[in-house]
Amino acid sequence: MALIPLKDYPFDRMPMICAHRGDTSHGAVENSINAVDAALATGAEMIEMDIQMTSDGILICHHDDKLAPDDKQTIWQRTYADLVAQSNANSLPTFEEVLKHVAGKAYLNIEMKDYSGFHPSRYVHPLVALVRSYNMHEYSLYSSFRFDFIHALPWDSLSVVIRPTSGIVGYFNVRSVSPIITPKPVEEMLPSEIMEYAHATTFACMLSELTPEALTDIKKRNIFLSVYTASTTEDFLKAIDAGAKAVVTDIPQDLVIFRNHKFLDQ
DSSP states (O other), X not given: XXXXXXXXXXXXXXXXXXXXXXXXXXXXXXXXXXXXXXXXXXXXXXXXXXXXXXXXXXXXXXXXXXXXXXXXXOGGGSOHHHHHHHSOTTTSOBHHHHHHHHTTTSEEEEEEOOOSOSOHHHHHXXXXXXXXXXXXXXXXXXXXXXXXXXXXXXXTOEEEEEOOOHHHXXXXXXXXXXXXXXXXOGGGSOHHHHXXXXXXXXXXXXXXXXXXXXXXXXXXXXXXXXXXXXXXXXXXXXXXXXXXXXXXXXXXXHHHHHXXXXXXXX
């Protein structure tokens, strides 16, 4: 697949499929190199990965704040060498290793997943610099529940604000050096209001969060919508009917086949 800049991608012709944490549908560990390679083989245009930073500044791929639920320290409090000794380099790869596998082959949805209370720039600036070093900046989406992380992105980034809850905002506010104060509870904010507050390029949410009011706002404002996480073809069709231009899924190969048949064989 030859990549073109995301800003020029023909989303109106055919929705994009994004493999959630790689492709785990055949047993690969999420966010692992095996999952990345499996996702590349599916034909999905984009791969979503969760990126955190260790105490020694290494960007790694992992979803939860701890490597194991019973660990006493979070990932941001531990060195990469310490963490990988508990796991292995395939299941807990550095983000740079993922870039080596993906660069030039697929688009990236980079979920900024830092759980520390440090200033957002400590995480965001080296992250973007690393993506640029592999010439993947214009082929990547930077996504987050965190408004402050979206704020910290450079002007030429394509960003996705993932609809947060008040609980998520509060969770990060108690850890942050610069708490976020929204004009009203996020549950009361329309997608356009959330995007404006975050300074985001696009908007993402779950199917269940697409209320009639949200759908009206999305259509009226011509908002670029991504939906997560589709686990069936029925979910995919519901997302497309709602106007989604991209769908994050745990079954990328199945949805690529289904989507191609629906959009290309007509």
